Amino acid sequence: MGNPNITNPDSFSSIIEVDNRKVFVNVTGVSTCGKPSIILESGLGMDSSAWKDVQSEVSKFGRVLSYDRAGLGSSSIGSKPRTADKVASELNLLLEAIVNEHNVNFPPPYIICGHSAGGIFAQVFNHNFSEKVGGILFVDSSTKSQENFCKSEHGVYPKIIDAVDKALQHDLELKNPGKVVWPALYCESCTSPLVGDRYLCQMCVHYYNLCAECYPTKAHEECKQHKSDHEFELLTKFEGDMESTRDGEDLETFAANLKLLTKLDDANPDMLKTKPISVLRGNPSKKNFFKYFVKGWSKKREAINNYIDAEFKDEVNYLLDNFDNLDAFFFNAEQLCIKELKNLSEDWTYAYAENSGHCIMFDEPEIIVEEDTEAFFSCLNSEIDGMIQEYNLEEIDSQYIVNFYKKIIPIINCSYSSTVKPLVTLTYAQTLDGYIGNKPEKKEQLLISHKKSMILTHQIRNMNQAILVGINTVLNDNPSLNCRIKKSQQHFQEKFYKVILDSNLKTPLDAKIFQVEDSCKVLLFCLEDNVTEVNFESKVLKFKNTFAAEKLEIVLVPGLLLEETESVKFDNLSNNSSRIKHIQKKKVLLDLKKILEVLKIKFNIEKLMVEGGSAIISQFFKYNLADCCIVTVSPQYLLGGGVHVTDSLNGEDINGFKLKDPQFRQFGDDIVVVGLIQ
Numbered sequence: 001m002g003n004p005n006i007t008n009p010d011s012f013s014s015i016i017e018v019d020n021r022k023v024f025v026n027v028t029g030v031s032t033c034g035k036p037s038i039i040l041e042s043g044l045g046m047d048s049s050a051w052k053d054v055q056s057e058v059s060k061f062g063r064v065l066s067y068d069r070a071g072l073g074s075s076s077i078g079s080k081p082r083t084a085d086k087v088a089s090e091l092n093l094l095l096e097a098i099v100n101e102h103n104v105n106f107p108p109p110y111i112i113c114g115h116s117a118g119g120i121f122a123q124v125f126n127h128n129f130s131e132k133v134g135g136i137l138f139v140d141s142s143t144k145s146q147e148n149f150c151k152s153e154h155g156v157y158p159k160i161i162d163a164v165d166k167a168l169q170h171d172l173e174l175k176n177p178g179k180v181v182w183p184a185l186y187c188e189s190c191t192s193p194l195v196g197d198r199y200l201c202q203m204c205v206h207y208y209n210l211c212a213e214c215y216p217t218k219a220h221e222e223c224k225q226h227k228s229d230h231e232f233e234l235l236t237k238f239e240g241d242m243e244s245t246r247d248g249e250d251l252e253t254f255a256a257n258l259k260l261l262t263k264l265d266d267a268n269p270d271m272l273k274t275k276p277i278s279v280l281r282g283n284p285s286k287k288n289f290f291k292y293f294v295k296g297w298s299k300k301r302e303a304i305n306n307y308i309d310a311e312f313k314d315e316v317n318y319l320l321d322n323f324d325n326l327d328a329f330f331f332n333a334e335q336l337c338i339k340e341l342k343n344l345s346e347d348w349t350y351a352y353a354e355n356s357g358h359c360i361m362f363d364e365p366e367i368i369v370e371e372d373t374e375a376f377f378s379c380l381n382s383e384i385d386g387m388i389q390e391y392n393l394e395e396i397d398s399q400y401i402v403n404f405y406k407k408i409i410p411i412i413n414c415s416y417s418s419t420v421k422p423l424v425t426l427t428y429a430q431t432l433d434g435y436i437g438n439k440p441e442k443k444e445q446l447l448i449s450h451k452k453s454m455i456l457t458h459q460i461r462n463m464n465q466a467i468l469v470g471i472n473t474v475l476n477d478n479p480s481l482n483c484r485i486k487k488s489q490q491h492f493q494e495k496f497y498k499v500i501l502d503s504n505l506k507t508p509l510d511a512k513i514f515q516v517e518d519s520c521k522v523l524l525f526c527l528e529d530n531v532t533e534v535n536f537e538s539k540v541l542k543f544k545n546t547f548a549a550e551k552l553e554i555v556l557v558p559g560l561l562l563e564e565t566e567s568v569k570f571d572n573l574s575n576n577s578s579r580i581k582h583i584q585k586k587k588v589l590l591d592l593k594k595i596l597e598v599l600k601i602k603f604n605i606e607k608l609m610v611e612g613g614s615a616i617i618s619q620f621f622k623y624n625l626a627d628c629c630i631v632t633v634s635p636q637y638l639l640g641g642g643v644h645v646t647d648s649l650n651g652e653d654i655n656g657f658k659l660k661d662p663q664f665r666q667f668g669d670d671i672v673v674v675g676l677i678q
């Protein structure tokens with residue numbers, strides 16, 4: 001079943017035939033071989049046009065599909081009832097058709113971004129086609145608890161809904177009688193629910209919905225305040241019988257779909273447990289949904305009253321009268337929804353769109369774009385999680401991370417130029433009590449970072465040309481110091497250096513930095529004063545006999561005398577007193593400025609990442625040699641003690657400082673703080 005309209009299989013918007021039905025599809029976005037694709041699933045009665053703003057943005061970093069479900073927009077009607085099972089199967093057939101029959105690149109895993117009832121369809125799709133789903137982004141999604149909500153003492157809502165539906169069908173006051181067309185939208189001028197044509201103001205930052213009655217007067221208050229004339233676009237034109245336009249997507253079927261999901265979840269409760277999900281909620285006090293059900297309709301009280309069963313009349317009218325008192329009730333219902341959604345997965349993120357109502361894609365599409373990016377990234381992470389230890393990660397060419405880094409360091413992009421040193425990024429992970437490592441005697445690396453911030457660290461390694469650590473880090477952690485992201489290793493292997501500051505050549509010959517299969521070169525910086533010592537000379541020889549010149553280079557640099565004052569407490573047991581004695585100690589450390597100069601001039605290293613440990617970080621701070629910081633803060637306390645991030649500055653009189661232009665971002669459980677050092 002070919003489709004002549006598809007001229008560019010990478011991006012197309014067309015009506016295609018699937019299983020003898022016509023389905024409108026809109027596939028856009030950059031080709032993402034090996035990465036997840038995004039499916040935009042609209043809410044009840046809404047077609048693909050709802051995603052206009054979101055799709056154009058998300059397409060910049062991935063493959064995106066929006067489509068009209070059967071009976072909506074430009075798609076032909078489907079068989080009734082419109083159960084979520086049916087919707088899921090039809091979506092699956094559509095995906096198979098566009099990939100197999102139309103040769104369109106739209107690879108799984110899929111991240112389904114479901115608005116409202118679209119979140120229910122997404123979950124049912126995950127039950128039935130689990131292997132294809134990477135994660136779900138819930139955009140003010142419906143939840144199973146809404147069924148209880150309907151059944152609860154406030155079960156009067158379904159009665160209002162019924163009455164509204166009936167009123168719409170019979171009430172001649174309304175221009176376009178028919179079923180409720182936009183369950184979540186109301187006219188922002190007259191507050192009636194939107195039936196019939198729907199208009200959007202093109203000039204405002206946000207879209208405004210106007211019904212056909214208000215459209216000619218352009219009566220929206222905020223629109224009136226704008227100086228220029230507003231242009232309104234007729235977004236959706238409904239003609240004739242509404243029944244055939246949003247065929248079958250009614251509240252009765254919606255309630256049945258909630259029951260179906262409850263049944264599927266009861267049978268298989270963990271279908272989403274390990275998959276990343278994002279829960280995005282609008283502001284309950286702004287949800288047009290509720291206004292539609294209650295406030296908007298209080299204006300049409302008479303019409304509604306005609307269609308409410310006598311036994312519910314008092315209750316319905318009480319609600320219509322007391323709309324403002326319902327905030328607390330709606331707030332509680334909202335909390336239930338959030339709890340239910342978060343419980344679906346162990347890997348969830350939550351975001352609150354304060355300035356949005358139920359239709360976040362109209363009010364704040366940018367938040368969905370951001371959340372999509374997060375889900376996109378999480379999905380990649382969970383794919384590669386299991387492989388981290390095997391040094392076999394898939395490439396994460398994640399613009400998300402790259403942008404995060406670049407955003408705060410414009411100099412990395414353009415204007416950093418120093419003839420004497422590379423651009424230095426200081427990166428480490430710390431606990432809430434400031435520790436970066438275990439006590440040295442433990443001889444075990446302290447795992448602080450969440451897997452997601454760890455991947456960030458690896459990506460940042462990949463964006464630099466060298467990593468520098470002190471010898472104690474090598475002795476304690478035995479790190480690999482490579483970038484375990486496959487494919488990017490290509491770039492990494494050719495250009496990367498592992499730099500160890502090791503005055504006395506204590507680095508073990510069997511250290512992992514030499515062993516891992518990469519072609520990075522190890523640079524051991526040693527103290528030039530040592531060169532005459534026999535012991536040192538024999539060590540150098542051993543290294544040279546063990547490793548080829550392209551694998552290892554020993555670089556001699558001058559030392560810098562460091563005078564440390566150590567405070568020692570002496571107890572006098574006879575009189576139970578104690579005395580502090582200050583002992584002056586001398587230590588030689590390698591000259592960092594000289595090392596940076598050599599890295600820049602001899603090895604052409606423009607960007608250097610310094611990982612630690614404490615002594616190294618402290619010295620970079622002390623001599624103001626770092627340009628920016630990326631610090632992972634993990635929500636844990638070590639308490640028992642260990643290596644503190646600036647331990648070795650103890651006693652020295654050095655001024656502290658504040659990061660410039662700090663940025664913060666959550667990666668898994670951790671907060672990553674990024675900023676410039678002036």
Ligand SMILES: NC(=O)C1=CN([C@@H]2O[C@H](COP(=O)(O)OP(=O)(O)OC[C@H]3O[C@@H](n4cnc5c(N)ncnc54)[C@H](OP(=O)(O)O)[C@@H]3O)[C@@H](O)[C@H]2O)C=CC1
Nearest residue numbers: 428429436437470471472473503590612613614615616619
């Ligand atoms: N959480 C994290 O992100 C990280 C944690 N760590 C942790 O840090 C701990 C190690 O820290 P620490 O004990 O301070 O040791 P370091 O790894 O910082 O190494 C310090 C040693 O490096 C050598 N050195 C040479 N020149 C210099 C110089 N100019 N400045 C500083 N050191 C120099 C010195 O040994 P010599 O005189 O022999 O040359 C010095 O004792 C480990 O527990 C490790 O796990 C490490 C990195 C990151």
Ligand SMILES: Nc1nc(O)c(N)c(N[C@@H]2O[C@H](COP(=O)(O)O)[C@@H](O)[C@H]2O)n1
Nearest residue numbers: 429446447448449477479480481482611
């Ligand atoms: N970002 C980060 N988080 C942690 O929890 C850490 N323990 C570290 N440690 C640093 O990473 C090195 C290990 O690197 P490999 O993965 O073995 O290549 C370790 O030596 C520290 O420098 N970092």
